[in-house]
Amino acid sequence: MSRTILVFDVDGTLTPARQGISPEMTAFLAETRRKLPLAVVGGSDLRKITEQLAKDHEHLLSLFDYVFSENGLVGYKGTEIYPSQTIQSVLGEQRLQEVINYALRYFSELTLPVKRGNFIEFRKGMLNLSPIGRSCSQSERDGFVAFDNEHKIREKFAAKLREKFSDYGLSFAIGGEISVDVFPTGWDKTYCLKYFESDFDTIHFFGDRTQPGGNDHEIFADPRTVGHTVKGPADTIRQVSEVLESLKLSQ
Ligand SMILES: [Mg+2]
Known part of the structure; x- marks a missing residue:
């Protein structure tokens, strides 16, 4: 076998x-x-x-x-x-907050078809950053997917994050349909x-x-x-x- x-x-x-x-x-x-x-x-x-x-x-x-x-x-x-393990244990609180604050500032300057809530979901091993917010409905989500395909909202955001935090040992991946995942490289x-x-x-x-x-x-x-x-x-x-x-x- x-x-x-x-x-x-x-x-x-x-x-x-x-x-x-x-x-x-x-x-x-x-x-x-x-x-x-x-x-x-x-x-x-x-x-x-x-x-x-x-x-x-x-x-x-x-x-x-x-x-x-x-x-x-x-x-x-x-x-x-x-x-x-947890993301805060390897990244440290200060760097973690720098990433969170940057994301919130960036989102505050975006105009989308709709915005809802839960823009940053804190998980054990990653931050999940969503420009529309994870509490959107299925139809709002579908609308974002179409908008994102056209305007590359997440792609541009992920590129900015990579540039800004290049020496933090973090990876930035376009995950699922409405978010960018941030996690220690290798995680x-x-x-x-x-x-x-x-x-x-x-x-x-x-x-x-x-x-x-x-x-x-x-x-x-x-x-x-x-x-x-x-x-x-x-x-x-x-x-x-x-x-x-x-x-x-x-x-
Ligand atoms: Mg999948």
């Missing part, structure tokens, strides 16, 4: 962005897991990932062999939790690999934002993984099926 594991992004890979998993995908994963171990690595916090993928926390942990939220800053093997999705890389010969990763600047790029391009770019949940099922077929596990 070859030691192979399948690792999945959440948004745009197992589920439509920000939405719940379909019964079809849940059944497909359960079937696949009879053949290979599965891991999930999301950028969101555990509460959000649980909401998207499962009925509750215990249920989520029962669906995968490994569950990683916040890129692996919070991680579980089965029901066992790994110790975690991207590759962070989770250290927990299981030595247990497997082949690590397949499936994600939708695999282009440079996307939040799946580093793990996708990492020499420790075989990267797959997916267009959405249906494409994930198709590509996983191909992998199973190539391993002669399709029955």
